[in-house]
Amino acid sequence: MANKFGVLPFNGPVEPTMDYSKVAPLIGVQSPKHLPHDRVTAVDVDRWCQVMRDTNPLYTDEEYAKKSPYGGLLAPSGMVHVFALGTMKAAIDQFVHGKCEFPDDPNVKLNVVVEEEGYTGVMATAQRQQHFKRIHVGDEIHWTIGILRLSDYDHLTRQGVGRKYQILYQFYNQNDELLCNQSFDVLVYRAPMSTRRLYAG
Amino acid sequence: MALDIAEVNALVGKESALMAARHAANIPDIRHWCEVIQQDNRSYKEFEKNTVHAPSALLMVWTMPPLWSPEPEAAVGPHERAIKLLEDAGYATGLAVALEQKFLRPLKVGDRLSYRVKLSGVSQDEIDTGIGRGYQLDLHYTFQNQDGEVVSEQLCRRAQVTRVTAQTRH
Secondary structure (H helix, E strand, O other): OOOOOOOOOOOOOOOOOOOHHHOHHHEOOEOOOEOOOOOOOHHHHHHHHHHHOOOOHHHHOHHHHHHOOOOOOEEOHHHOOHHHOOOHHHHHHHHOOOOOOOOOOHHHHHHHHHHHOOOOEEEEEEEEEEEOOOEEOOOOOEEEEEEEEEOOOOEEEOOEEEEEEEEEEEEEOOOOOEEEEEEEEEEEEEOOHHHHHHHHO | OOOOHHHHHOOOOOEOOOEEOOOOOOHHHHHHHHHHOOOOOOOHHHHHHHOOEEOHHHHHHHHOOOOOOOOOOOOOOHHHHHHHHHHHOOOOEEEEEEEEEEEOOOEEOOOOOEEEEEEEEEOOOOEEOOOOEEEEEEEEEEEEOOOOOEEEEEEEEEEEEOOOOHHHHO
8 A cells, every 4th residue: 555655665566667578579670672752862971961060082082983993972870760761741640640560570569569568658878880781872772660679677866667678670782791789778668647747737 | 442333333244254063963962852841751762753843942052152162262253352352341240131033934853053243232321230330232132044044033132241349329
């Protein structure tokens, strides 16, 4: 029985936490390959270089790049995710109409479970990229997504009680060569009642 | 620095050199545009197969100056010099007031556009705006394709004003 402040005694009933078996089949499975929304183009690379103030001629000087060992213009490796982002229509469908473009992807199924379990808060906490091959202008970057791991117990965080999971993106070119592994760490949490009330007005 | 309106007047009727667009009319920009205005959501491969013409409204996208350049460019065109004179005299806030566009020829994928800007008019007296007092400039843009054919003419009316802060208003 909670006291008048809503605090449970140490010998009180244990609050239910997420049943890991509901998500275990989703861990370690990569989605099928998805198509990019655009080919890698010199125009997008040039705009990226303007914003980043990157003057590397391998990215923007076609003559220079042709004479280089790469034989043509490259795209900065950090751009790899640019071409794999969802389209504007997909974003509107997902965030306005609640219709996901790839409902069978493991990350989408995982999100359904964690939301049902009350972990409604989401926070991105880290991202790492490991690059294996250069990206060339004209490439078509295909991508897969999967869940590498999910914590099997609750963490006590400043956001509330939550679970951490790690998404793995894998990017391939049109020749099926792995360009990059990108991990993306996410915390999903049950916001404390005080926070929920704040947002609920 | 006090404004000598005669210096600005001397620039009226003068036209800039021809300035080349940084990028040709291209399919990724067309695809993005169509997607954002929710006109078309085909894949880029479909666009690559079928696209011949480019939306005319994208013309200014391709002729915009770069966001950043390693060597900052000085104000050389008459319209840029007029704006600089007004800025130096304290009329530092630019306001776009109106834009009239005439499209004379269709744009095609791969077109290499270029343009000139003429300072076609300046108000002789200060004008009063909701932001502050200043001068009105008329800039006449002429856009052409790689064959020298005029594809569009546009009149951009802008005001350069001294921004009145909330504090000085009260």
